[in-house]
Amino acid sequence: MPSSVPRTAAVSALVAAALAAGLLAGSSSASAADIRIHGIQGPGRISPLVGTPVADVPGIVTGVRTYGSRGFWFQDPYPDKDRATSEGIFVFTNAVPTVAVGDSVKVSGTVTEYIPGGAASGNQSLTQISSPKITAVSSGNKVPAPETISAKTVPAAYTPKGTAATGNSINGLELKPRSYALDYYESLEGMNVRVGTSRVVGATDPYSELWVTVKPSENETRRGGTLYSSYEDQNTGRLQIQQLAPIAEQPFPKADVGDVLAGDTEGPLDFNQFGGYTLTARTLGKVTGNGAKAETTRAQRRDELAVATYNVENLDPSDPQEKFDALAAAVVGNLSSPDILALEEIQDDNGATDDGTVSADRTIAKFTAAIVAAGGPAYEARTVDPEDKTDGGEPGGNIRQVFLFNPERVSFTDRAGGDATTATEAVRKGGKAALSLSPGRIDPADAAWENSRKPLAGEFTFRGKPVIVIANHFGSKGGDESLVSHHQPPNRISEPQRHLQAKSVNAFVKDLQKIQRGVDVLVVGDINDFEFSATTKALAAGGALYPAVKSLPAPERYSYVYQGNSQVLDQILTSPSIDDFDYDSVHINAEFADQNSDHDPQVLRFRP
Template sequence: MPAASSRTTAVSAVVTAALAAGLLTGAATTSASASTTALPVDGQVRIHDIQGSTRISPLVGKQVGDVAGIVTGVRTYGSKGFWFQDPNPDADPATSEGIFVYTGSAPTVAVGDAVTVSGTVTEYVPGGLDSGNQSLTQISKPTVTVVSSGNALPAPVRVSQRSVPSRYTPEGDPAAGGSINALPLAPSRYALDYYESIEGMNISVGTSRVVGATDAHAELWVTVKPRENDARRGGTVYGSYRSQNTGRLQIQSLVPLAQQPFPKADVGDMLSGTTEGPLDFNQYGGYTLTARTMGTVTEKGLRRETTRKQRGGELAVATYNVENLDPSDPQEKFDALAAAVVDNLASPDIVALEEIQDNNGAKSDGTVAADVTVKKFTDAIVAAGGPAYDWRSIDPEDKKDGGEPGGNIRQVFLFNPERVSFTDRAGGDATTATDVARERGRAALTLSPGRIDPTNPAWENSRKPLAGEFSFRGRTVFVVANHFASKGGDESIFSEHQPPSRSSEVQRHAQGQAVNTFVKKLLSVQKNADVLVVGDINDFEFSGTAEALAAGRVLYPAIKSLPRSERYSYVYQGNSQVLDQILTSPSIDDFHYDSVHINAEFADQNSDHDPQVLRFRP
């Protein structure tokens, strides 16, 4: 242990000096540590000497000269530069033979050029100093000499289910703030170590299943492990904090979109053939295959789901995040969202909407009303053949509920007056809390609609829960519509800190406790009250937030009634995961729950969330 501590102290001093000199660019933490890989006896630095056997170069901040290799990829957009690789590797599987050269302008080299590069070794942390991301080892301020052209490229490392370990990452070093930077790479034991050991190298994947649809930034996700937590519809389910799904890999193209369109793929499609190029690291997906050669998409014809219609005695309650909907959105978006409510959700009796923006959207001029937004949506539902929904909501205070600046997002209840009635109790506004009263021996809201504890610090710069009292066939049903604080500010699962910091949880835990306290009030007045807590909880069914909501067994996350392979409402970085939930009070013990997959798995999305619906007999 003393020897390891001495090494960490020594290399941390190197990194600290590099920070002061501006050689760790983009960002870096002072806990980052370098390897002590020895230099060659002859003094000629090679790429594996620069990369070293930890995440930080042992030569960070040093000038290197005439480093030799073959150009394997050229990037003329974004972070401009090129990758080159030593065709004569060493015997150490932990030391990468490839590296990125940051030129800052369009490179003048071509794939297949044999080059020598002189410059400064730096560590670039995508996302900035506070992101917690790992760094990308690179050569900056380079002088490049082309020795010859048209050379054969180093054979790609084949990334496959056999090559990627099943464990995702080692635990971080407590003495280094939980960082894994100074730990020797163990590429045969941990997936993140394996990917780091081939950072910058020419790699390839064979035919692989798409687990993250093509997005607006021309990227998709595949898995090289087809049986790893596979979802029924083709994705990869994220089922716990230790189930990160090691086979996921982001795919981007080195070919500018103007020259070659990026393939369009949905979850479950196959990226067929060979996809080959350098392995990059970026803030949006971590280790990324930047493809010189892209496979072709084989469509598997994933269809958008349709849930069944509620039966006469069933109440259908849905939740749907409609992604910053406002009147400036094209009519096509309103029509598509409306058709989904009518056709895919079978016109639920109550729909709790999240991310309804005010009447002029992101324009920040003090407007908070959303009646124009809601009318445009309910009109589109009628035009799609659905019911003439009535609605209730409470306007937020300007700029107090987070979300897109100026948008003033809020939750809105839609309800079909032919099937269900709303119990109006006046007085609710942005800052006045609803409470629980007893009426003829039963629970009732003092304000309906009303906000739950809106001045609680838990809701600072976040949406406040909207509570409503409904009546269905003579039975009272309470619905609480939520949109909890986002995960913004959390470190990624490929962070240098393992486990990563999830700082945003603190606020969501407090929010869960506040809603739980309110539900307990309802149940203390009426033990068998029917209560549904619905919405974009922005957290997983296994999370501390879900535990806070359900504490005391007053609520049950209904998504847990589904098979594990169907528990998701959102796809992020190739992980199919739960963000949207419906939780039930104990009296609702016989229900049918459906996560209706119509958006998250598709390249063409009307929202980035899938809606949820629950049917039961009050």
């Protein structure tokens, strides 16, 4: 939870390095008198007074946080005329504050820059006053009027670009709040702000926060979200909403994507590790639902093969039966019992317990039994157990991909010998492309798959025709800098591994196509990257594959919602021989506060 991250009064390593490099200027003459909040905030992201003691800074308290990062915000009721300088600031008390909203106070302390998540995160810093001494002047004062954040006030351009001279950082640039959205939000850091009635674009999460957009027409999805469709077209109207009242005292509303946060939501604008600029609501609007329901895809026809992929989010036998039942009901009801189902994040038989267990037989048996109980087919399963602690994911969980298939409609071609370290190869069988091992793993010794899930390949037969399916779970985006990083563009350090993984799978598909030009191949799974990404381009390189999600209208291309952005992570790619298909991204999880997984499954139907 963002508010639980401890703060430090020390100047961060990043800021200290910037000072040492001469990029930022400290001021030792400011400790005397007449310093006001806008002078501390300055016209940039980093305070010109960082590291400096200040005395008797005046203002009115606009918000108090009594939990997590404890402190309060206060604001100067007499602003200057510079749009770039914020009039509000956070005071880090490290204990329950003794002030109340409406108190007029004077604060003495040291100006610091706190980086949520630490310097290595790449996050921007939050200007604050630390080690404070607070003098009460009066109480019951009117809070400074909020600045309204709206479609009219937020610029269309997202951010200025960093320069090579500053290591791609925008920290040293003067703010241009009329030109760039990130500059606009930074110019309001710590100030009392409000949003009016706004559409929810990120459902309430377990940490009691949601996302809204103040730009309702900005890349709107068919179901009310905000589509993430390009690195160059950021959605500037997104804003995270939290509340200042402890959850125990005031439950946070449950909202789904497409719902509306109606009325005024008002409070200080914070910056945190898990969402960047966040309205910490002193008063919160009311959620009104739009009645969104989970989608159901149509059943495949008799001569259609239905292949699906579904990330079931760290499923293991210790999960409550309710989770198994809900996932199973979705397979039968929402996915219409696909013929082949590739699962990602199936954990071993004791989940996160780290005792060397790698088998997932119990996990699979419990899931397939739940599907039968839900009225679905008696699926059979094929997988390859990983080596212990070599495939990433939750420590001890040993996640892997698993094929489920309906033996009444599909047969599996078993070719023995596949294990965690032995690679399957593209071979010729009866004049057609086939797998040397089925199920088998693709190139497991390649460095591309270090500490990551290895692709699982399997050979199936439908109505006498062979189909090869490759189930994937590419490396996660963990470690990437956020969209609000002080590096612009942000550093995406996880990408190179996915690029290598994509090239490995692409090369394997091409090996199959060299043997049989018209071989039917489906590459499916949690690719952990967007349909416009270099990863997807590497997968499809040379015309070997086509990202089927691109067959959908743009407002329907998403399988995951992150920080208010509806985006593609899960994909099915087709070989050129599969040129007539029906594709569906089945929205049953990502848009809802109540989720059985954080991913939406994907289904493709075609006639081999």
